[in-house]
Amino acid sequence: ENISVFAGADEIIEIIPRLYLNPKQRVMVIVPTFERLITTNIKAGAKVVSFKLNQETNFKLEESNASKLIEIVSKDSTKLVWICTPNNPTGQTINLGVIEKIARSVPKSLVIINEVYQEYFSLDNKDSAVSLINKFPNLIVIRSFSKAFGLAGVRVGYVVADSEIISQFENFRTMYNLSSYAHDYAVSALSPESLTSTRAALNRISKEKEKLIEHINNLSNFEVVASKTNFIFLRHKNKDLFDELYIKGFVVSDWREALGVSGQKFVRISINKPELNNKLVETLKEIN
Numbered sequence: 001e002n003i004s005v006f007a008g009a010d011e012i013i014e015i016i017p018r019l020y021l022n023p024k025q026r027v028m029v030i031v032p033t034f035e036r037l038i039t040t041n042i043k044a045g046a047k048v049v050s051f052k053l054n055q056e057t058n059f060k061l062e063e064s065n066a067s068k069l070i071e072i073v074s075k076d077s078t079k080l081v082w083i084c085t086p087n088n089p090t091g092q093t094i095n096l097g098v099i100e101k102i103a104r105s106v107p108k109s110l111v112i113i114n115e116v117y118q119e120y121f122s123l124d125n126k127d128s129a130v131s132l133i134n135k136f137p138n139l140i141v142i143r144s145f146s147k148a149f150g151l152a153g154v155r156v157g158y159v160v161a162d163s164e165i166i167s168q169f170e171n172f173r174t175m176y177n178l179s180s181y182a183h184d185y186a187v188s189a190l191s192p193e194s195l196t197s198t199r200a201a202l203n204r205i206s207k208e209k210e211k212l213i214e215h216i217n218n219l220s221n222f223e224v225v226a227s228k229t230n231f232i233f234l235r236h237k238n239k240d241l242f243d244e245l246y247i248k249g250f251v252v253s254d255w256r257e258a259l260g261v262s263g264q265k266f267v268r269i270s271i272n273k274p275e276l277n278n279k280l281v282e283t284l285k286e287i288n
Helices: 011-022 036-042 065-075 097-105 163-172 180-188 193-219 241-247 274-287
Strands: 003-006 026-031 048-052 080-084 110-114 139-144 158-163 224-225 231-236 268-270
Touching: 003 011, 003 163, 011 036, 011 080, 011 139, 011 158, 011 163, 011 268, 026 036, 026 065, 036 048, 036 080, 048 065, 065 097, 080 097, 097 110, 158 163, 180 193, 193 224, 193 231, 193 274, 231 241, 241 268, 241 274
Parallel strands: 026 048, 026 080, 080 110, 110 139
Antiparallel strands: 003 158, 139 158, 224 231, 231 268
């Protein structure tokens, strides 16, 4: 009664504004973040208010700036509050105590926690906002099989929330949106054997990420944000890193004009196989 399954987390992100918003209602989105958390609300006719995090605080939402967010949400009767943790693109996580404080302080708002990268941070639900669902009926947690489980093409995501909210999702669901094949793949991914394999893969990715960050930190002209996921967020202090990498054969995720970091020339780079990561390091040394 606390879980509803959909054809990918994107379907959930698309449904929530349609289900809960009236035109011109206010929505709070913490930026920089995954663009669809912004555009789906705009399509629903909402007024999107961005709460900007900055590099000086390592793009983290903590007790100090959470209080300001709560003040804005409470004053302006904000309907939805979108929080991405671990965040895309920065890879930063938000302490559960901060999430709990927000959910408790704005009981009339729905607080949506996008945790599609959560498994890279932890496979233990005590580290997830899922552990707070029974305490806060205004909390919605989005999870996915597309990232750490590697089933992006299969399209399986799920929402975890209070049973009343889940009933609302079920009433709004498109008929037969999840195929039996997708269902079987997702169930298989949760078997003990698959979870053992996933844990091993996550461990390998984490080690590669730490090596990559260590190499980049030794380069004088780069700034990198420490990440809890399978990607890193970085920029060159003087050069346009996206263009520099593209010229040398690397296509990375372009965040140069993203809300919250526009004009700061950030890119996001996914952790890959060791040989490609090593090639990237050598390229970054050339660019440095």
